[in-house]
Amino acid sequence: MPVLLACLFTLIWLGITGSWTLPNLLLGLLLSAVALTLVRFQLGTPQSVRRPGKIVALLVLFIVELIKSAWRVLVLVLQPRMQVKPGIIVYPLRVQSDFQIALLANLITLTPGTLTVDVTADRSHLIIHALDAADPEGIRADIESGFERRILEAFG
Structure with a gap:
């Protein structure tokens, strides 16, 4: 399983960089x-092996949310009068481990359209900046119903 994940991550890397050369x-x-080693070290037991379907669901959700939010930001930016209300949001966390929070x-x-600014000292809240809050x-x-729920399903 780790070899397949390494190959998948490598293909994603090649796609993101757009360079299909041997050095890349x-x-x-x-x-x-390195990433798989760090994750394995952080998680202790390889939880990803037990829940590959949930991890794929999280990845699919991320891709869908990435496309939707990119579209929303594009529409906002192309408007003659940008009607946005940027702001800071305090988000209460249900995830608890350092890996899940990160x-x-x-x-x-x-x-x-969103940016995590900080985690509170007691690790109970995320401070998030939103382009349109x-x-x-x-x-x-x-x-809560998207990313956090899927993270808890995949790694909880």
């Missing part, structure tokens, strides 16, 4: 191996 392939393999924070940051409760609900 080797770099992708190296980065994949994964959630990164998924939020990688989604256009007109509906903070809606944003919280989307994160």
